[in-house]
Amino acid sequence: MLNPKEFTERDKFGLYNGMEVISVEKGRAKTRMEIKAHHKNGIGTVHGGAIFTLADLAFAAASNSADDIVTSISATMAFTKAATEGVLFAEAWEVSRSTKLVTYEARVTNASNEIIAAFQGLGYIKRKV
Amino acid sequence: MLNPKEFTERDKFGLYNGMEVISVEKGRAKTRMEIKAHHKNGIGTVHGGAIFTLADLAFAAASNSADDIVTSISATMAFTKAATEGVLFAEAWEVSRSTKLVTYEARVTNASNEIIAAFQGLGYIKRKV
Amino acid sequence: MLNPKEFTERDKFGLYNGMEVISVEKGRAKTRMEIKAHHKNGIGTVHGGAIFTLADLAFAAASNSADDIVTSISATMAFTKAATEGVLFAEAWEVSRSTKLVTYEARVTNASNEIIAAFQGLGYIKRKV
């Protein structure tokens, strides 16, 4: 399994947008993003795409391991609260894993631990080698 | 309603990531993104978050008008095909609109018109003034 | 591929709830249900579970063929309009098919062709020997 720094650097879209993997273990990972002007949408709150990406990055870091490549096949997000400043975190954890499929959930929260979004993602497992 | 150029410039997250609103009318909009290295994930394909954002931006441009602000409250995306190079487009259209809620769908396609992702989004309508 | 009558009779949950497959071809199918008192929820409208099932049945009929068994792995539904009486229809169609996965969409409509719900489903393909 890659360490958080390696995950952060390999994920170019997350990196370009100031997102960081801050912890990763088998089936669980956490990401972080400091809100900047370039994360905002047309009405001045953090873009749904940025919030989604932060959760999806946690999902990717948590679901990929030394032996498997897991590619996201679908994801759902409920946006529960607008965010405008400070830091956002996402944490993803495994709900189920079969031979070919994984299900994950994630939460995006702010520094006050308020829930900003709730995520559910499905991944397809490709065995390496 | 804003014109495509105004939408593009107001949406800072889309703008920062090289996304552009290329057409907008009431209930329908189209966006475009040229795939660059900074759009990729850790396995070298376009990041789910970038694909999601491109569709979400089309949803936002299509659903917001002169009189309403529509904020995304949930969204689902099925990732049907990996993308690695060239141009991606997203087109969003309105499925339903009630007093308080809208439902939209969107498709992300590549230059060969292959479907890269299918999106469904719900928005909450806040009346301006 | 089974004909509509065979599909209807094999799907015990649909059958028990008065749902019928009325047409089926490769990648597309249609179902029908006459609203009865036993389809309602606690506030007197058709239960989300009944609407979901009608769409899911169309998805199953459309995605299963002579050579494959497709099992639903995830589904999303936007409920756009309440229904209380008359007939409901669902139509499902294929959005994508890869070696292992299919994506479908479906619409539930009433007799006036108003959209009651919009559905997106993913299925996993098990090859029949």
Next chain:
Amino acid sequence: MLNPKEFTERDKFGLYNGMEVISVEKGRAKTRMEIKAHHKNGIGTVHGGAIFTLADLAFAAASNSADDIVTSISATMAFTKAATEGVLFAEAWEVSRSTKLVTYEARVTNASNEIIAAFQGLGYIKRKV
């Protein structure tokens, strides 16, 4: 708030399909269903529509209270494991509540506490009186 027996009896679709609300408190509820032949799909496992309904019923019981009517506006379900016999349970809990919207999650489990499905639902709040 209605008691579990009242919820069970008011929800005609759940009742007709042998589903029962077994506990309910503000923001949390549990349902139960004994698997019968009429819950099955065409391949002999419990129908996705039945599993969805069991979770949706828990969501409805948990989200409706003395003062509000909450109607489901969208829902997503990941089907993680097939079920064929015994008893299924669903438990739903509130993730967020704003003035107009609620987000819920639910799990469907079997008697061995294995996860059969993971559910996310959004509801729109209509104030009574």
